[in-house]
Amino acid sequence: MADILCPYCMNKITSGSVKYECPNCGNEAQPSFIERKRHMAPACRQPGCNKRLATVRKCPVCDVKLPSDILDYSKYLRFSILGISGAGKSNFLTTMLHEMRRSGLPWVLTPMDSDTQTMFRDNENVIYNDGEPVAATPPGTPPQPQQWKVQDKKKMTNKVIPSYSLTIFDGAGEDQQHIDPTISNYISGSNTLVILIDPLALPGVRHLVDPDILAWSSARNSAYEASADLVNGLAQYIRESANIKTGKLIDKDVAVVFTKMDAVFDSFGVSTVTQPGPHAVKQAFVKADADAVDMEIRDWLMRQGEQSFLDAIETNFGKGRIRYFGVSSFGQPPKGPNQLGKVFPHRVLDPLMWVLARDGIVPTI
Numbered sequence: 001m002a003d004i005l006c007p008y009c010m011n012k013i014t015s016g017s018v019k020y021e022c023p024n025c026g027n028e029a030q031p032s033f034i035e036r037k038r039h040m041a042p043a044c045r046q047p048g049c050n051k052r053l054a055t056v057r058k059c060p061v062c063d064v065k066l067p068s069d070i071l072d073y074s075k076y077l078r079f080s081i082l083g084i085s086g087a088g089k090s091n092f093l094t095t096m097l098h099e100m101r102r103s104g105l106p107w108v109l110t111p112m113d114s115d116t117q118t119m120f121r122d123n124e125n126v127i128y129n130d131g132e133p134v135a136a137t138p139p140g141t142p143p144q145p146q147q148w149k150v151q152d153k154k155k156m157t158n159k160v161i162p163s164y165s166l167t168i169f170d171g172a173g174e175d176q177q178h179i180d181p182t183i184s185n186y187i188s189g190s191n192t193l194v195i196l197i198d199p200l201a202l203p204g205v206r207h208l209v210d211p212d213i214l215a216w217s218s219a220r221n222s223a224y225e226a227s228a229d230l231v232n233g234l235a236q237y238i239r240e241s242a243n244i245k246t247g248k249l250i251d252k253d254v255a256v257v258f259t260k261m262d263a264v265f266d267s268f269g270v271s272t273v274t275q276p277g278p279h280a281v282k283q284a285f286v287k288a289d290a291d292a293v294d295m296e297i298r299d300w301l302m303r304q305g306e307q308s309f310l311d312a313i314e315t316n317f318g319k320g321r322i323r324y325f326g327v328s329s330f331g332q333p334p335k336g337p338n339q340l341g342k343v344f345p346h347r348v349l350d351p352l353m354w355v356l357a358r359d360g361i362v363p364t365i
């Protein structure tokens with residue numbers, strides 16, 4: 001069976017350890033061997049409950065109520081958005097989910113719980129109706145896991161649609177002094193990390209950008225003296241979270257995603273990364289396109305004197321497991337402080353399509 005993590009505390013759950021509770025009397029009910037095997041709710045044997053089914057499933061570690069279909073997903077995907085404060089995580093997450101939902105792709109995304117639905121709707125309204133960027137996440141907010149269900153309409157057989165659970169954390173990586181134990185479990189259990197980098201925080205890049213656009217695109221002054229410090233800080237956070245010794249490579253696939261690309265498009269000239277991504281149209285992860293983008297971003301960093309950024313990524317994550325992406329959540333720079341022009345997200349689906357392709361859900365062509 002697929003390896004399940006509790007969506008709330010990220011501890012491992014198996015079909016043998018999940019707790020069943022009676023919705024009538026609140027007592028725990030023990031399933032039989034067969035019931036366990038078939039993920040069936042056991043009957044409550046308390047007097048007065050009349051063998052009513054104990055349908056409430058709870059996490060054996062944190063005791064929180066689990067989605068009722070938690071044992072039925074074919075795969076558990078983890079998409080964690082890591083990045084320092086102001087990197088553009090919340091705006092990226094919102095536009096990525098919005099695009100995925102309206103793209104007409106056969107992978108249908110639905111919120112698994114009401115918190116996820118509310119959080120997404122509120123942020124979506126801010127960007128698409130109010131024309132403003134999502135506000136900075138208040139410091140100290142515990143990172144909340146968003147729970148999405150991904151259903152693969154293309155692989156429907158006998159009226160059964162394969163479903164995957166997708167957990168997304170917005171907020172990991174900010175507070176490098178205090179590692180959140182939930183995120184820690186999550187990062188340890190993720191094969192792929194998605195690291196968001198604000199290109200405007202890199203000293204070699206800032207000078208390319210108009211001062212107004214720079215001001216409207218940075219929540220706080222997030223400039224770094226040296227780009228290697230930014231990477232090393234994030235890598236240290238990942239090491240502490242996932243218990244990886246200093247000096248040892250972080251053995252995971254990594255998407256390094258440059259946000260706010262609209263502010264630096266001019267310095268790319270004629271290129272692939274400034275063109276819309278082809279993955280949604282092709283309903284597949286187009287490897288040649290992603291390879292071209294990866295190359296262009298590496299070249300561009302070199303041209304801006306940012307070899308130290310590339311080196312810092314390589315010394316922490318190794319050579320072969322990194323892929324660079326370039327996205328813009330808004331598609332063009334803001335028009336003023338807290339004021340967006342028309343929003344047409346650029347390539348925001350690329351990293352997600354890669355992650356889904358890694359898990360064999362989206363085909364690679």
Ligand SMILES: Nc1nc2c(ncn2[C@@H]2O[C@H](COP(=O)(O)OP(=O)(O)OP(=O)(O)O)[C@@H](O)[C@H]2O)c(=O)[nH]1
Binds near residue numbers: 083137330
């Ligand atoms: N030009 C431009 N600016 C962007 C883009 N995405 C985000 N920004 C700006 O970057 C700032 C930070 O974005 P957020 O999404 O709040 O970043 P975050 O990583 O969630 O930051 P915290 O919540 O503070 O940790 C905001 O002022 C946005 O206006 C983009 O695609 N283009």
Ligand SMILES: [Mg+2]
Binds near residue numbers: 089090135136
């Ligand atoms: Mg945020």
Ligand SMILES: [Zn+2]
Binds near residue numbers: 022025026027044052
């Ligand atoms: Zn009962």
Ligand SMILES: [Zn+2]
Binds near residue numbers: 010011060
């Ligand atoms: Zn739990």
